[in-house]
Amino acid sequence: MAERPTMKDVARAAGVSLMTVSRVVAGESGVAPRTAARVEEAIRTLGYQRNDIARNLRRKAQDSRTIGLVVDDLANPFFSALARSVEDEAYRRGFLVLVGSTNDDPKRERDVVSAFCARQVDGLVLVPTGGNRAFFREQMARGVKVVCVDRPAAGLSVDCVAVDNRAGAGAAVRHLLEHGHRRIAYVGDRQEIWTQRERFAGYEEALAAAGLTVEPPLVRHGLRGHREAATAIHELMASPTPPTALFSGNDLVTLGAVDAGASRRFALVGFDDFLLADKLNPPVSVVSQDPAALGRTAAQLLFGRIDGDDSAPRSVVLATKFIDRGSGGPVA
Amino acid sequence: MAERPTMKDVARAAGVSLMTVSRVVAGESGVAPRTAARVEEAIRTLGYQRNDIARNLRRKAQDSRTIGLVVDDLANPFFSALARSVEDEAYRRGFLVLVGSTNDDPKRERDVVSAFCARQVDGLVLVPTGGNRAFFREQMARGVKVVCVDRPAAGLSVDCVAVDNRAGAGAAVRHLLEHGHRRIAYVGDRQEIWTQRERFAGYEEALAAAGLTVEPPLVRHGLRGHREAATAIHELMASPTPPTALFSGNDLVTLGAVDAGASRRFALVGFDDFLLADKLNPPVSVVSQDPAALGRTAAQLLFGRIDGDDSAPRSVVLATKFIDRGSGGPVA
């Protein structure tokens, strides 16, 4: 297995100095066309490719043209759509993207972010877990830019792009109230996750505005994944005093509800739209958000920071859209 | 913004030489506990973190502990599930993952792979486009290991992990034939994509085995995304001599068929399972494959190569599973 050729090899082959090769490879001016042609010829025959590791080391004042993307779970359609739009934005600018999933585990988040920073990433698009923040401050002090997306990171003053979860949840619950529901259950993921807390708060506020209070037996937190959600919802359905409507805190929990057949017994509104929601029986009404827009906005903000924008941290709130597909009404 | 501290700074702070710091950071033995403690103290107060860029440069004989993952479209649930399992496998081994989507565009594939190799990745998990291969040979000659997944790369002798698309498609079409269908349409993505060619071949073979031939008006290739698929399927349905059954070549096309309402007029079997397929009306029968298993297997193979396995390229074929949900039978 042949060793990778270096600029030295190219220089020898072309009969010029190493610096001339560097200039040609970097596309700098100040090399005579004839010389440049000879160098390019040598590059082609040797199959030379610049070593960007070495390059980035030398020009460390500049950037490594790499960003890190840290999400909860890359396999989740919401995050993968977000990831794709971040990657597109990076590709347009000639940046590479390192990815990592945290599984909402602060230790894994720390591992991943730490490894990314050791690789000198210029910035991070981060879906933060509920873990410790001191660590990030250190990295940011060293010049790593951070933009949070989907959720803010408590105690970290950085840009953040998210939707108005509370308002979205409120709209969903009001929709159920307007259809006469009074016993509305909440089913959601772990409360350590900011979006879940916000959505639950929106649920509470909407109930309160209607003169109702939260009934603990109708609330289930901490449901990870749709299987767990389905089990919990089966329990709710089997209770002696079941709800008449369900508000679910994210797409996976909504899928669990659909799995459990809840939408055929209760009214159902979920946070997050999902593929085929409109083709189910009954079609499921949702509060939708646009993950691609979240990712794109976060990436644009990050690249702005990398390009030197050092204004005060901004908080961008994107809109949610309530999509009424009928599942909030009375059950057939 | 403070400059990142280097080993030199730590050495000065701890009153030792740079080499001693290097040894402590690398966790090597041969440093007196008292000295090591002093160094660690200095590391903590300065907030030092090793620069892995520089590290990888120096120990270039070793690896960069980074792999590249190149897929068609990260936002596609199939590829994001695959990506997640590759990332998990890498995390377990302490490797980082660079990702890129190609959009099935050979130019973007080349850009991305080239940038990854310039960053000295140790290997690539690649979902190849139909583009030119010479380029990869060059990279492989320089020691970059490549494992293809989902599709082989024509003319490139590397490991490949995929399912038996032809057999899977055959099973689907036989299922339709057994239910008495004789006019079975094929709708699929671009024929440049190997999986689509294989699945179409399986369709052809199954028809031939039943004494039937392919009827060109019943075949639609080149459908990118579910919107295009839905349009094409509307046309098929409006034809004077419509089919009685549909076999679709991938998940997006199947979604297009569902969108177009095809499953309520025709029998329908799709390649690739998808979320909620079992909750539709009617539930959709599919040929399912396991993207996480594909990714995991590919990653394991790749790490084997990185660890020095230089046996002949292997081709791993994973099984598909036909899931009968009833949509292949007569229409109600």
Added chain:
DNA sequence: TTTGAGGCTGGTAACGTTAACCGCGGGAGA
């Protein structure tokens, strides 16, 4: 006391690249 071994630490030279300078010619203006 000498010797040698072994544990610990330091100096130096790379890894592949670029920044900063320098020097060589030749052409134009005085």
Added chain:
DNA sequence: TCTCCCGCGGTTAACGTTACCAGCCTCAAA
């Protein structure tokens, strides 16, 4: 003709780390 400048190309010293080797000190055995 002499200077000055500019286009071109080369030389050297880094970037932050590790490989390699040399030196020191201590302790035990001879």
